[in-house]
Amino acid sequence: MSQVDQVSPNARKAGRYLYIATVVFLCAWVLVPLYFLFVNALSSAEAVNSFPKSALPEFDLGSLSFFAKFYGILDALKNSLIVATMTMVMSIAIGAPAGYALSRFEFRGKATFRLLILMTRAFPLPLLALPLAIMFIRTGLDDTALGLAFVHTTLAIPFAVLITFSLFSGIPLELEEAAWTLGCTRLTAFTKVVLPLILPGITASAIFAFVISWNEVFAAAVLTIENRTLTAFLLQNLDTAAIHLKFAGGFILVLPALIFIFAVRKYLFAMWGIANR
Amino acid sequence: MAEIQIKNVEKWFGSYQALKSIDLTISDQEFMVLLGASGCGKTTLLRIIAGLETASQGEVWINDRRIDHLAPKDRGIAMVFQNYAVFPHLTVFENIGFGLRMQRRPNHEVKARVERNAELMHIEQLLGRYSGELSGGQRQRVAVARALAMEPDVILMDEPLSNLDALLRLEMRAELKGVLAESKTTAIYVTHDQVEAMSLADRISVMHQGRIIQAADPLSVYRNPAERFVGSFIGNPPMNFLPATAEGAGKWRVAGQSYAGPKTEHTALDFAIRPEDLHPSATGLTAGVKVVEPLGAHVLVTCAIDGQMFRAVLDSDTEVTPGETITLQPNADRIRWFDPQSQVLVR
Numbered sequence: 366m367s368q369v370d371q372v373s374p375n376a377r378k379a380g381r382y383l384y385i386a387t388v389v390f391l392c393a394w395v396l397v398p399l400y401f402l403f404v405n406a407l408s409s410a411e412a413v414n415s416f417p418k419s420a421l422p423e424f425d426l427g428s429l430s431f432f433a434k435f436y437g438i439l440d441a442l443k444n445s446l447i448v449a450t451m452t453m454v455m456s457i458a459i460g461a462p463a464g465y466a467l468s469r470f471e472f473r474g475k476a477t478f479r480l481l482i483l484m485t486r487a488f489p490l491p492l493l494a495l496p497l498a499i500m501f502i503r504t505g506l507d508d509t510a511l512g513l514a515f516v517h518t519t520l521a522i523p524f525a526v527l528i529t530f531s532l533f534s535g536i537p538l539e540l541e542e543a544a545w546t547l548g549c550t551r552l553t554a555f556t557k558v559v560l561p562l563i564l565p566g567i568t569a570s571a572i573f574a575f576v577i578s579w580n581e582v583f584a585a586a587v588l589t590i591e592n593r594t595l596t597a598f599l600l601q602n603l604d605t606a607a608i609h610l611k612f613a614g615g616f617i618l619v620l621p622a623l624i625f626i627f628a629v630r631k632y633l634f635a636m637w638g639i640a641n642r
Numbered sequence: 643m644a645e646i647q648i649k650n651v652e653k654w655f656g657s658y659q660a661l662k663s664i665d666l667t668i669s670d671q672e673f674m675v676l677l678g679a680s681g682c683g684k685t686t687l688l689r690i691i692a693g694l695e696t697a698s699q700g701e702v703w704i705n706d707r708r709i710d711h712l713a714p715k716d717r718g719i720a721m722v723f724q725n726y727a728v729f730p731h732l733t734v735f736e737n738i739g740f741g742l743r744m745q746r747r748p749n750h751e752v753k754a755r756v757e758r759n760a761e762l763m764h765i766e767q768l769l770g771r772y773s774g775e776l777s778g779g780q781r782q783r784v785a786v787a788r789a790l791a792m793e794p795d796v797i798l799m800d801e802p803l804s805n806l807d808a809l810l811r812l813e814m815r816a817e818l819k820g821v822l823a824e825s826k827t828t829a830i831y832v833t834h835d836q837v838e839a840m841s842l843a844d845r846i847s848v849m850h851q852g853r854i855i856q857a858a859d860p861l862s863v864y865r866n867p868a869e870r871f872v873g874s875f876i877g878n879p880p881m882n883f884l885p886a887t888a889e890g891a892g893k894w895r896v897a898g899q900s901y902a903g904p905k906t907e908h909t910a911l912d913f914a915i916r917p918e919d920l921h922p923s924a925t926g927l928t929a930g931v932k933v934v935e936p937l938g939a940h941v942l943v944t945c946a947i948d949g950q951m952f953r954a955v956l957d958s959d960t961e962v963t964p965g966e967t968i969t970l971q972p973n974a975d976r977i978r979w980f981d982p983q984s985q986v987l988v989r
Binding site: 553 | 692693694713714715719720721723725727729730731740741744745788792
């Protein structure tokens with residue numbers, strides 16, 4: 366073994382401690398706020414405002430039930446659901462064919478197209494918000510679920526395209542070719558052979574688009590007034606609300622997203638891996 | 643009845659010409675093998691016949707129907723792919739019956755044909771399994787059964803055995819030959835393995851750099867290669883070559899020996915002889931033995947004749963040692979001669 370290959374054992378140990386410390390810190394960064402959210406959402410109003418706090422929640426549903434009765438909350442929840450569902454459908458309807466084309470066909474400008482898809486995410490939304498609001502007012506899309514869904518779809522499409530691209534690339538063209546020789550047209554080969562194989566992945570992609578829309582705050586706050594989504598609603602109202610309500614609101618927002626993302630994490634890992642090619 | 647005619651087919655990929663003016667007629671029920679090294683165009687030609695590629699020019703006919711503008715499903719063909727392409731989300735039964743279901747055949751007919759072809763390929767006990775539970779050899783059998791179940795006019799096979807281990811390849815080769823002969827289907831088989839080609843084919847089309855160099859039965863291709871390339875590609879170990887100079891009418895000087903050869907205007911020819919057509923004798927070509935490989939069935943001797951590397955396959959009882967000098971005499975009726983410029987066989 367040459368001298369160059371050797372790292373001093375002390376340096377290696379220090380590196381390892383640094384690595385572990387960073388991992389612990391990052392986990393805590395995410396988990397500690399979640400823990401507080403969880404504990405306080407499930408506690409009564411008094412417990413939240415008291416000090417010192419107990420480590421375990423009381424499992425008192427007082428905060429949550431008050432939250433549920435808060436005027437307008439259920440409408441906001443419904444709006445969030447509608448917008449997120451529309452986003453999900455539109456982003457898959459547009460993103461999946463793009464992913465298929467990227468994985469199967471060679472065409473001029475393919476590399477540029479891929480780059481542009483990613484670059485849409487680089488654009489800061491606050492810059493666009495005002496011009497978008499004006500345009501929406503002019504076209505009558507202002508304060509509608511569809512209008513907001515359009516914006517959210519734009520945010521979700523890059524992910525839909527990338528995930529479906531990696532999914533389709535994982536299906537060998539030979540399988541489709543075999544289907545063509547066995548009596549399928551291009552379309553039937555797609556529905557009978559490709560679709561069943563990528564359905565889990567497409568579902569994951571759809572759920573991811575759903576979550577993007579569900580969590581989005583800025584565009585929702587700017588582009589809706591009467592028909593607020595849950596995120597915009599909470600932003601607007603909980604400024605003035607008591608702290609235990611804020612915890613309950615945060616809990617309601619975070620929990621579905623957390624569950625969905627956990628369910629589809631496998632596909633997200635694959636997507637990041639492939640997207641780094 | 644399924645006779646295939648390929649008329650003047652050419653294929654360009656951008657500026658690269660993959661196929662140059664291919665003309666070939668395959669008779670009904672003939673087993674035609676397209677043989678060649680990687681990149682020679684054999685798979686491209688097969689895919690053009692299948693409809694998975696479009697020819698840049700030329701026509702493909704099956705019987706009296708011109709098919710080169712039809713979709714693969716309308717050509718009456720079935721294909722077996724190199725990587726099997728067995729559908730992973732369907733059972734073996736559903737795989738084999740896939741084409742039949744696409745044709746909307748009644749359930750009892752699908753069941754009968756699937757079971758019959760599964761028995762033919764010895765996989766009737768695997769009908770309920772998925773491809774993930776099968777070995778490579780079993781998947782290959784499913785792929786073949788799936789193609790046969792279609793009862794096509796022509797069955798196309800793209801190196802179906804190349805992903806199998808050596809022993810399995812040997813078994814499958816024999817099985818395939820039997821199954822296809824019985825099914826009375828015209829078959830086109832692509833391979834780079836010349837032993838497979840020799841064993842399976844009614845006729846071999848040897849391809850090189852986008853051309854068909856020779857299309858003939860295996861023994862003709864072996865004994866009378868049309869070009870030097872064919873002689874060196876077919877046969878293991880390959881043909882030996884030595885330069886020859888004219889010595890008179892029909893007499894040629896090769897490494898200090900005289901042999902009877904073609905009466906032509908050439909001043910120089912390439913002398914060719916297969917390793918197994920050489921035997922030790924008192925007179926003949928002087929060979930300096932370099933390597934001796936006793937292979938059990940015979941002895942492979944690598945030697946130098948006139949500075950050129952030569953291989954001879956001798957009887958297993960022959961006693962030779964490296965460093966020795968021996969004399970090898972070729973069998974006169976097996977000597978072949980090639981034009982050094984055009985590489986073509988000269989008679």
